[in-house]
Amino acid sequence: QTRKKKIGLIGGGQIGGNLALLAVQKNLGDVVLFDIPAAEGLVKGKALDINQLSAVDGYDCRVTGSTDWKDVAGSDVIIITAGVPRKPGMSREDLLDINLKIMKDVAANIKQHAPNAFVINVANPLDAMVFALYKIAELPKNMVVGMAGVLDTSRFKCFVAEALNTSIRDVEALVLGGHGDDMVPLVRHSTVGGVPLTELIAKDKLEAIVKRTREGGAELVALYKTGSAYFGPAASSIAMAESFLLDRKRVLPGAALLEGQYGINGYFFGAPLQIGAGGVEKVITVQLDDSEKAALEKSFQSVKKTVDSVKL
Ligand code: A3D
Numbered sequence: 001q002t003r004k005k006k007i008g009l010i011g012g013g014q015i016g017g018n019l020a021l022l023a024v025q026k027n028l029g030d031v032v033l034f035d036i037p038a039a040e041g042l043v044k045g046k047a048l049d050i051n052q053l054s055a056v057d058g059y060d061c062r063v064t065g066s067t068d069w070k071d072v073a074g075s076d077v078i079i080i081t082a083g084v085p086r087k088p089g090m091s092r093e094d095l096l097d098i099n100l101k102i103m104k105d106v107a108a109n110i111k112q113h114a115p116n117a118f119v120i121n122v123a124n125p126l127d128a129m130v131f132a133l134y135k136i137a138e139l140p141k142n143m144v145v146g147m148a149g150v151l152d153t154s155r156f157k158c159f160v161a162e163a164l165n166t167s168i169r170d171v172e173a174l175v176l177g178g179h180g181d182d183m184v185p186l187v188r189h190s191t192v193g194g195v196p197l198t199e200l201i202a203k204d205k206l207e208a209i210v211k212r213t214r215e216g217g218a219e220l221v222a223l224y225k226t227g228s229a230y231f232g233p234a235a236s237s238i239a240m241a242e243s244f245l246l247d248r249k250r251v252l253p254g255a256a257l258l259e260g261q262y263g264i265n266g267y268f269f270g271a272p273l274q275i276g277a278g279g280v281e282k283v284i285t286v287q288l289d290d291s292e293k294a295a296l297e298k299s300f301q302s303v304k305k306t307v308d309s310v311k312l
Helices: 014-025 037-057 092-113 126-137 149-164 203-214 216-224 231-245 290-308
Strands: 006-010 030-034 063-066 077-080 118-121 144-146 250-259 265-276 279-283
Touching: 006 014, 014 030, 014 037, 014 231, 030 037, 037 063, 077 092, 077 231, 092 126, 118 126, 118 231, 126 144, 126 250, 126 265, 126 290, 144 265, 144 279, 149 203, 149 216, 149 231, 149 250, 149 265, 203 216, 231 250, 231 265, 250 279, 265 290
Parallel strands: 006 030, 006 077, 030 063, 077 118, 118 144
Antiparallel strands: 144 250, 250 265, 265 279
């Protein structure tokens, strides 16, 4: 008999609440929505609200709001959104000090209470936070990943579909590198219905789409003013969790530990990953031309600078 899966959501804020809703609606498993004691009412309220909604639509999974790490124990998947989001004018790196403090607490608790979980980090600065998580929680390298590429790729696909007025279902795109403004949307590897994007959209228009993708996070921060994107990040993280829980072996971009791929060793960095029951089962290498290599190197230098400043 198979038991229901358990999903631990660390951080019950904007993304956390949407993660809980999506997990239940997709029947992925029972959810523990965890936050600090000061946010106990928030997570208990969201849990109750979602459980009442699940009665309307007949979902069988349940959400529990908790401030006790013991409730997180035994989670199959953990998604971390504990951390402060950006406000207008801030870079993701500006969040490093405050979010690193939070990550140290979260990672130590994962080590103690849920060392066998597949852990997806969403907190920013993404590539540095997932590095700290890996080091502190001492997770196997295949069981820890950063979510950014799925969202960055979705943004790119969304703008392409809009520009061509085509169904987004037929847009395939790849964004590599760090989760920063110098991420690398791979125009040459992107297609619509199998047709290369470069044959469908003029160069200047494509460049504008690449720029808007890179600055996609900031565009939302400027609109929301009090925080950053949450629907997209939640859906993107759930896609990764689902591929693990259902052993779908989807190829999704994400930040994994690179060990020589793309000439990078010992850093988490965005690449196409195969995600299945074994967690990150494969890191896929893409052949790049000189200008793509240079763009990726620039992105890596930004990530490296932040990661190298992390004091564990
Ligand atoms: P928010 O709505 O503020 O929720 C964060 C929650 O974390 C709050 O409820 C806090 O109480 C909670 N928290 C703080 N400290 C702890 C702790 N030690 N243990 C457990 N919970 C804690 O933020 P949000 O949900 O909008 O964003 C969360 C994070 O995701 C931020 O760091 C954002 O920068 C990041 N983010 C990443 C992406 C990516 O694509 C990678 C996109 C958008 C936001």
